Amino acid sequence: MPLTDVALVALWCIGPPLVLMAFVCTRQPCRGEAVKLVSVAFLAGVVGAALAFFAFEALARVAIYRPFMDGQLAGSRAMTLFLLVVVGPVEEVVKLAAFTVAFRGRRAPSAPRAAIMLMTATSLGFAAAENWYAMYVTGPDAGRAAIIPFVHMLFSSFVGWGLARSASTRGGRGAVYLGLLLASAYHGLYDVLEFRGGWWHFATLPLVVLLWFFLTRNLRGGERVLPDEAAGLGRDTRIRRS
Numbered sequence: 048m049p050l051t052d053v054a055l056v057a058l059w060c061i062g063p064p065l066v067l068m069a070f071v072c073t074r075q076p077c078r079g080e081a082v083k084l085v086s087v088a089f090l091a092g093v094v095g096a097a098l099a100f101f102a103f104e105a106l107a108r109v110a111i112y113r114p115f116m117d118g119q120l121a122g123s124r125a126m127t128l129f130l131l132v133v134v135g136p137v138e139e140v141v142k143l144a145a146f147t148v149a150f151r152g153r154r155a156p157s158a159p160r161a162a163i164m165l166m167t168a169t170s171l172g173f174a175a176a177e178n179w180y181a182m183y184v185t186g187p188d189a190g191r192a193a194i195i196p197f198v199h200m201l202f203s204s205f206v207g208w209g210l211a212r213s214a215s216t217r218g219g220r221g222a223v224y225l226g227l228l229l230a231s232a233y234h235g236l237y238d239v240l241e242f243r244g245g246w247w248h249f250a251t252l253p254l255v256v257l258l259w260f261f262l263t264r265n266l267r268g269g270e271r272v273l274p275d276e277a278a279g280l281g282r283d284t285r286i287r288r289s
Contacts, residue, residue: 053102056182059192064089064171071167071266085147088165092172095145097172099138100180101110106133118141135202137236142166142173142199142205143227160266162214163207170203171196198237201258205229208265 068085146169154260174196182188209226240251 052186055184055187056179058181059187059189060175060178063193064175064196067179067200068168068171071200073166084165085168088146089172089175091145091149092142092169092174093176095141096173096176096180098145099141099177101136103206104156126242130238130242131232131235134238135233137218137226138173139202139206139230139234141202142169143223144171145173146206163204163212163262163265166203166207166210167200169238170199173200198234198255201255201262202230202234202237204262204265205233205256208261 068089072085072193146166149169175200178192178195181191188217202219205226206223207226209223209229212222236252240247240254
C-alpha cells in the first residue's frame with residue numbers, strides 16, 4: 048500500500064473515534080485525571096481489538112468454524128446464528144475484559160455518565176484498531192470509518208450502564224452481565240441485518256435510533272459527574288452546571 052494510502056487509512060481510523068469521544072466529553076468535562084482515564088480506556092480498546100483479531104484468526108483454523116470465517120455460508124441460517132452467538136458476544140466480551148484489566152483494582156464509577164464515558168472510550172479504541180486491520184487490506188473507506196466507531200460506541204453503552212449499576216446499591220454484580228448480554232444481543236442483531244444487505248440495511252435504522260436514545264438519555268442530567276481526580280475511579284465529584 049502506498050505511503051499516502053497508509054496515512055489516509057490512519058486518519059480515517061483515528062479521526063471519527065476522536066470526534067465521537069469529543070462529543071461524549073461535552074456531556075462531562077474531561078480534564079486532569081479524567082483525561083488520563085479516558086486515554087487508558089481508549090488504549091485498552093486498541094489492545095482488546097488485537098486480542099479479538101487473534102481470536103478470530105484462531106477460529107478460522109478450526110474446521111467447524113472455517114466455513115463461517117471464509118464466508119462460505121453467507122446468507123444461511125447458520126451464518127445468522129454465528130453472527131448472533133459468536134461474533135457479537137466475542138467482541139463485547141473482549142472489550143469488557145480489556146476495560147477490566149486496564150482498571151483492575153479500581154471500583155467502577157457509580158455515575159452512569161462516568162461509566163459510559165470510559166466504556167465508550169474503550170469501544171472507540173477497539174473500533175479504531177478494527178478499522179485499521181480492515182482498511183489496511185481493503186484501502187481507505189470513509190463509510191466504514193464513520194459507521195464502525197459509532198455503532199461500537201452504542202453497543203458498549205449498555206456495558207457502561209451495567210458497570211454503573213453494579214457499583215451502586217441498585218444493581219449488584221449481575222447488572223454487568225445484563226449490560227453485556229444486551230450489548231452482545233444488539234451487536235449480533237446489527238451484524239445480521241448488515242450482513243443480509245439489500246433492504247435489510249434499512250432495518251438497522253430503528254435499531255440505531257433506539258441505541259442512540261439509550262446512550263444520550265444516560266449522558267443527560269442536571270449535574271456533570273467526574274471521577275474524583277485524587278482517587279480515580281470509585282469516587283465521584285459532582286459539579287453543578289453553571
